[in-house]
Amino acid sequence: MDIVLIILGALCLLAGLVGCILPILPGVPLAYGGLWLLQATHKVQFGWRFLIVWGVVTVVVQILDAIVPVWGTKVLGGTKSGVWGSTLGLVAGLFFGPWGIVLGPFIGAVAGEMLAHGVHDGMTLPQALKAGAGSFVGLMTGTVLKLVCVGLMIYYFIAAIV
Numbered sequence: 001m002d003i004v005l006i007i008l009g010a011l012c013l014l015a016g017l018v019g020c021i022l023p024i025l026p027g028v029p030l031a032y033g034g035l036w037l038l039q040a041t042h043k044v045q046f047g048w049r050f051l052i053v054w055g056v057v058t059v060v061v062q063i064l065d066a067i068v069p070v071w072g073t074k075v076l077g078g079t080k081s082g083v084w085g086s087t088l089g090l091v092a093g094l095f096f097g098p099w100g101i102v103l104g105p106f107i108g109a110v111a112g113e114m115l116a117h118g119v120h121d122g123m124t125l126p127q128a129l130k131a132g133a134g135s136f137v138g139l140m141t142g143t144v145l146k147l148v149c150v151g152l153m154i155y156y157f158i159a160a161i162v
Helices: 002-019 027-039 048-075 080-117 125-161
Strands: none
Touching (some): 002 027, 027 048, 027 125, 048 080, 048 125, 080 125
16 A cells, blocks of 8 residues: 555655646645655654644745735736736746746736737836736746745655655
8 A cells, every 4th residue: 555655645746846837736735745645654754843844835835826926027017917928828838848938928928918908008018028027037936936845845755765
């Protein structure tokens, strides 16, 4: 039974890693679930403090991931349209490899701002570019934060079973 739990835990960690980039999957909670699956084995026993700390980290990272892109957009003059455009740009960018993942959120945020608040509302391209930059920086900050968090969980998972 331990082998099955270890395999399921590893799959959760891999899905969590993918979820750091795909906004559809809750990456950090999936990875945290992988740690709990490993905890359920007879081979590995994490301490309760370890599990509680990682539970708090998971919640904090999820909250920050929701707040940071909005904050970055607002600071640089963007709106919710820029945030949505950035998210859609990230999803579309996944089909264009690494450059699509990097440029997709920025292009999406600028397009979202221009479509929602174009010339008729007085928004200029430089304003949309600035808002796009804020959304992009916020989204990338959240993504890096999630990748670091899940990367550490993967490290602890592997260290515990080796």
